[in-house]
Amino acid sequence: MSAHCHRRQDRRRGSRGPDPRPGRESLMAKKSKIAANERRRLVVARFALRRAELKEIIRTGTPEEKAAAVRELARQPRDASATRVRNRDSVDGRPRGHLTKFGISRIRFREMAHRGELPGITKASW
Missing domain, CATH: 1.10.287.1480 (Helix Hairpins)
Structure with missing residues (x-):
């Protein structure tokens, strides 16, 4: 089996890594x-x-x-x-990974928590 064929199989499995196009990290629905x-x-x-x-x-x-x-x-x-x-993210409309308690997606939750925009939310540390 050639190296080319292996790349095709990897692509089919979806293991290509992050999207290389700039500005794709904050997509909106x-x-x-x-x-x-x-x-x-x-x-x-x-x-x-x-x-x-x-x-x-x-x-x-x-x-x-x-x-x-x-x-x-x-x-x-x-x-x-x-x-x-x-249920969609109230900020950008993302349909997956919705946290009902906050009304936002898991990704938005993480970003906002790191910036300190969610009162009472801290990173776990033990």
């Missing part, structure tokens, strides 16, 4: 993704009360009421379900 997520939040809030009522009917109602409630729930928009909302 696409504006459209952030906007879509905010739109979903509004839809969830608008339908939350009715969804809760329908879920309660499905849980406790008669078979006819349940069937009607399931049909009505199915007619609602998909984005009315709270599970469709994605």
